[in-house]
Amino acid sequence: xQTFIKNLAxxxxxxxxxxxxxxxxxxxxPIAFLELRDGTGWVQAVAAKSDLSATVWEDVEKATQxxxxxxxxxxxxxxxxxxxxxxxxKDFKIIQLAQEYPIAHKExxxxxxxxxxxxxxxxxxxxxxxxxxxxxxTAIGEYLHKELFIKVDSPVFTPNACEGTxxxxxxxxxxxxxxxxxxxxxxxxxxAIASVGRCYDxxxxxxxxxxxxxxxxxxxxxxxxxxxxxxxxxNLKIQEGLVRYIIRYCLNNxxxxxxxxxxxxxxxxxxxxxxxxxxxxxxxKKLNELGSDIKYGEDLGNDDEGILTKDSEVPVFIxxxxxxIKPFYMKRDSVNPDLVLNDDxxxxxxxxxxxxxxxxxxxxxxxxxxxxxxxxxxxxxxxxLDLRKYGSVPHAGFGIGLERMVRWVTGVEHIRxxxxxxxxxxxxxx
Ligand code: ATP
Numbered sequence: 001x002q003t004f005i006k007n008l009a010x011x012x013x014x015x016x017x018x019x020x021x022x023x024x025x026x027x028x029x030p031i032a033f034l035e036l037r038d039g040t041g042w043v044q045a046v047a048a049k050s051d052l053s054a055t056v057w058e059d060v061e062k063a064t065q066x067x068x069x070x071x072x073x074x075x076x077x078x079x080x081x082x083x084x085x086x087x088x089x090k091d092f093k094i095i096q097l098a099q100e101y102p103i104a105h106k107e108x109x110x111x112x113x114x115x116x117x118x119x120x121x122x123x124x125x126x127x128x129x130x131x132x133x134x135x136x137x138t139a140i141g142e143y144l145h146k147e148l149f150i151k152v153d154s155p156v157f158t159p160n161a162c163e164g165t166x167x168x169x170x171x172x173x174x175x176x177x178x179x180x181x182x183x184x185x186x187x188x189x190x191x192a193i194a195s196v197g198r199c200y201d202x203x204x205x206x207x208x209x210x211x212x213x214x215x216x217x218x219x220x221x222x223x224x225x226x227x228x229x230x231x232x233x234x235n236l237k238i239q240e241g242l243v244r245y246i247i248r249y250c251l252n253n254x255x256x257x258x259x260x261x262x263x264x265x266x267x268x269x270x271x272x273x274x275x276x277x278x279x280x281x282x283x284x285k286k287l288n289e290l291g292s293d294i295k296y297g298e299d300l301g302n303d304d305e306g307i308l309t310k311d312s313e314v315p316v317f318i319x320x321x322x323x324x325i326k327p328f329y330m331k332r333d334s335v336n337p338d339l340v341l342n343d344d345x346x347x348x349x350x351x352x353x354x355x356x357x358x359x360x361x362x363x364x365x366x367x368x369x370x371x372x373x374x375x376x377x378x379x380x381x382x383x384x385l386d387l388r389k390y391g392s393v394p395h396a397g398f399g400i401g402l403e404r405m406v407r408w409v410t411g412v413e414h415i416r417x418x419x420x421x422x423x424x425x426x427x428x429x430x
Contacts, residue, residue, distance in 0.1 A: 006040035008085045011075045015090065018043070018071045021122070022063050022098075024105060032060050034089070036071065041256070042124070045073055047089035056092050065105075066098040066122070110414075117421060118430045128257035129417055132250060133406045135257075137202070139249035140223050140400070143242050144200050149225055152192040152199040154185025156206075160380040164327065167207040169218075181206035184399055187329070187384050189226040190360060193395055194387065200225040202402075212425060213302060214414045215352050217403060219423040226397030232331075232341040232359045235396035236317060239345055239355050240275050242400070243315060247271040250409050263411045267349055270313040280321040280339070283308060297322055305346045305353060312348055319343040328370040329384075330358040343398075351408035357398025364388035 003016035023042065024035040030049035035042060047060045063069060073087030103119055113120045120126055141151070157171065157179040164183075173179035185201040192199045202223045209216050230238070247268050250258070258265055278286065287294050290307050294300065300308070300318070309316050320339045323332065330340035342358035361367045367388055371381050378385075406418035416422040421430065 004040040005036070005038045005043045008043060008075050008087075009083070012077060012085065013075065015072060015074050016087075018045075018073065018087065019095075020069060020071065022065060022067045022069055023124075024065065025063065027061070034060070034063070034071075036069070036087075037122070037127070039127075043085065043087055044078075045071055045087040045089050047092060051088070051090065052092070059094050060089070060092050062097065063092075063094055064098045065101045068095040068098070069093060070095060114416065114422075114427060115430075121420060124260050126417065128254075128260040129406065129410050129412060130420065131257045132254050132261075132410050133402070133418065135250050135254050136246050136402065136405050136409065139246040140200075140202070140242065142249070143245040144198075144225060147198065147238065147241070149198040149200050149227070150196055152189055152196060152201060153203065154182065154188035154201040154224070156182050156204070158182045160377070165376075167209055169206045169208050183207055184222060184224055186224045186226065186397060186399065189224055189397070190384070190395065191387055193226050193228040194391060194393075198225075198227040198230075210425065215302070215404060215407065217415055217419060217422055217424055220404075220415075220419065221402035222399050223402065224397060224399045226395060228393050228395045230359075230396045231394050232319070232343075232396060235357055235359060235398060236277075236319070236343055239343070239357055239398050239400075240317075243275075243345065243354070243405075244271050246405060247409065254409075258410075261410050261412070263409075267313070268409065270348075271315070273314050275314045275345070276312055276316045278308075278316065278318050280318055283318045297324065299325055300344075300346075302352060306350050309346050309348050309350075315348060315354070316346045317343045318346065326358070328374045328376065329360050329367070331361045332366065341396075347404070347408045349408065349411070352404065353401075354404045354408060355398050355400045357396065359394065359396040362388060362392045362394055364392070 002019050018038060020036040020038040022034055023037045026033045032047040034045040034047060036045055049057050070093045071089055072091035073089045076086055076088055078084035078086055102116055169181040170178045171181060182205050184205055189199050189201050200223055204219050205222045206219050209218060251265060251268055284294060284296050287304050287307055292304050292307055294304050320333055321342055323338055323340050326340050326342055330342050333339040333341050340358060344353050345355035346352060347354045364385060368385060371378055403415050403418035407415050412418060416424060
């Protein structure tokens with residue numbers, strides 16, 4: 001019966017069968033050290049010529065990097081390292097003898113690695129990133145369910161824009177003309193809250209962003225959450241709670257992964273403290289004091305986000321932005337109607353914006369006037385306006401970019417490593 005490497009600690013002195021890939025091999029005369037990986041972890045297997053038949057030893061010698069193998073071995077504690085286990089090989093079979101593997105254990109350039117992304121995914125760091133990504137997804141689902149949100153999916157083909165018309169990907173759609181790939185499922189989950197109260201979606205969204213940065217993809221995964229009867233203040237609390245939960249979850253469950261990634265976890269530990277809050281107005285003043293030439297009414301660039309969070313030990317909320325630079329659906333601040341009740345959450349360590357959220361305009365007439373002022377086609381948004389006709393309630397929500405969160409937690413520099421198969425302006429393959 002197949003045993004998984006992750007479970008070896010509880011099987012010391014027992015004989016087990018491992019199905020794996022050969023990650024690396026070192027031989028020293030009649031002993032071979034085989035580094036194996038089976039997806040759940042890594043283990044060293046020690047094969048001694050004297051313990052094996054001639055044909056089995058021949059296979060050990062023949063096995064190449066990435067060959068798939070079945071090994072029978074006895075689990076033993078590592079002679080020197082605490083909590084490390086190894087296998088003493090009793091039998092060894094090759095399932096498929098791999099051809100010469102293109103990604104050798106040496107430095108390769110990013111273009112070569114991206115061209116070979118389908119193979120690169122098997123390397124240790126990429127394995128660790130995939131697992132952290134999975135943990136973040138799990139943490140998000142756990143936290144939201146605890147807060148009584150349920151998952152309600154939104155469509156990918158949409159008839160209209162959610163986040164501005166300049167970053168839409170059009171797709172020919174039969175006799176109905178043009179569909180657009182979703183930029184965010186927000187508008188749809190706003191409809192669903194009137195049924196289930198609190199919900200979220202989680203899926204790929206698409207932005208025809210021309211930005212060639214280390215934190216923009218054209219296809220990325222977003223979790224949009226939306227809650228009825230939640231206003232601006234509580235919206236921020238839910239976001240803060242979520243980010244804290246994700247970080248704590250990863251610190252507790254991804255120790256090996258973060259070690260492989262050589263991540264200094266000290267800054268992540270600080271996320272247990274309350275997050276900092278600036279209004280947009282305060283943020284601009286602070287940025288000017290710190291030397292940025294940003295003007296009131298402009299969006300914060302990557303550099304500004306860096307300057308603002310440079311000395312912060314916790315993520316920073318920037319709330320209440322000018323209405324003129326934010327989407328039509330955000331609710332006006334009753335104290336100053338030129339502002340909206342929104343927030344961007346900027347992570348520390350140069351990770352940049354991870355969340356955008358807002359209370360939504362729930363008044364029919366005000367929403368209609370914003371749609372008109374933006375020059376949007378009212379017919380396209382009639383269904384969305386309907387939500388303000390039948391039992392409209394104060395409500396708020398936010399979107400968190402999964403890869404941005406993966407990038408922060410793992411400390412990886414480029415977002416292209418935070419998704420299995422990245423799509424950017426210059427990359428559509430593999
Ligand atoms: P940015 O200013 O960084 O381009 P945005 O203001 O366009 O982001 P929102 O529309 O608020 O972002 O989207 C919500 C979240 O989705 C962001 O906070 C971020 O985590 C993520 N996100 C947005 N655009 C991208 C992208 N092109 N690639 C990866 N993640 C993104």
